[in-house]
Amino acid sequence: MKTFTRLAATVLCAAALVTPGTAQAADLNDPQLKDIAMQLVSSAENSSLDWRAQFGYIQDIDDGRGYTAGIIGFCSGTGDMLDLVRLYRDWKPGNALEKYLPALERVNGTPSHDGLDPNFQGDWQSAAQDGTFQGAQEHERDRVYFDPAVNRAKQDGVQALGQFAYYDAIVMHGDGWGDLDFSSIRQRALNTGARPPAQGGDEVQWLHAFLDARVWTMKQEPAHEDTSRVDTAQRRFLNEGKLNLERPLQWHVYGDAYEIG
Incomplete structure (x- = not known):
């Protein structure tokens, strides 16, 4: 999952930076979209869509x-x-x-x-049966992972799929510690010449570059060598044009099939 020396949760500007010709980024904070994001992560982390069963x-x-x-x-x-x-x-x-x-x-x-x-x-x-502890888990999930990822994605002008791709990357790799963290993945994508929509780039091309960089990073660690959570999930949604995680969503992780109708 994550890597040593965890993300120092920095509060990022929450306003989406939208340039002319750039689609307004959907907000993964929308309760329905956020629930989809939790199910997608749970399919990879727990082989289940029932993320609330994982406390x-x-x-x-x-x-x-x-x-x-x-x-x-x-x-x-x-x-x-x-x-x-x-x-x-x-x-x-x-x-x-x-x-x-x-x-x-x-x-x-x-x-x-x-x-x-x-x-x-x-x-x-x-x-984990205690509602206070469940609330603490959700609080820390949002503070350390979800909010920084979504805010950074909105700054880059990407929609719900891109926001989720950032979130999933921070969940696995953390941030603020070294060459295999989220910021390094994003920089590797920038180094290819791709640019996010807020910098005038094409959203689909940018997300492909980001996912390519994510796959490279995953392959640097034996525990992350299976890249299906990108290849047959996020990349599939991108190829299907589901930039706002439009349902139905069908994907595979580690060989298991999932669907959100």
């Missing part, structure tokens, strides 16, 4: 990031799980996960489970 998900998927958990794959080794549990403590002191904060601080940046085993997984699953 209690937790396992070590052997990608060097420790435990991966929750609706967006918060990781014990990348800092976002630590931030989430800190927020949960602030919102509900004395909760079942608060006692793991010292261990989460120690293992941050490593794949270690030291101080978390043997009860952390069970306590996470129990906490």
Whole structure:
């Protein structure tokens, strides 16, 4: 999922920059479109469209990031799980996960489970029944991933599909840490000569360049070598001209077929 040293969530300008001749970007914050985005991510992260069933998900998927958990794959080794549990403590002191904060601080940046085993997984699953913890997960998903991605995409003048492509990239790669993060993917696309609509470019050409850069980045890590979440999902929508994620949507991830009618 994500990479070490997680995204420092910078608040980006939310206004879409639209130049003459550029389509007004649809807003992925629209509740129906946002729900579609969550289902698309869940199909890749959890092999299910039921993203609301994933609050209690937790396992070590052997990608060097420790435990991966929750609706967006918060990781014990990348800092976002630590931030989430800190927020949960602030919102509900004395909760079942608060006692793991010292261990989460120690293992941050490593794949270690030291101080978390043997009860952390069970306590996470129990906490996931708590509406406060569910709210904290949604808050951190939006603060760290969804809002920065959508705001950057709207600045670039892309519509809902492009906004989702940015979001999915930040979910997997994080931002603000190095050569394989979201900003580096975007820069790699710019280096090809493609330009986003807000800079006078063609939206379809820009998104193809962005997805090409994303695929290259995924292939740099063994855990991400399967690029079907791009090749047979996002790229398929782009080739079908569904720049606003118009339904029906049909796609494959890791060989499994999905549809939103």
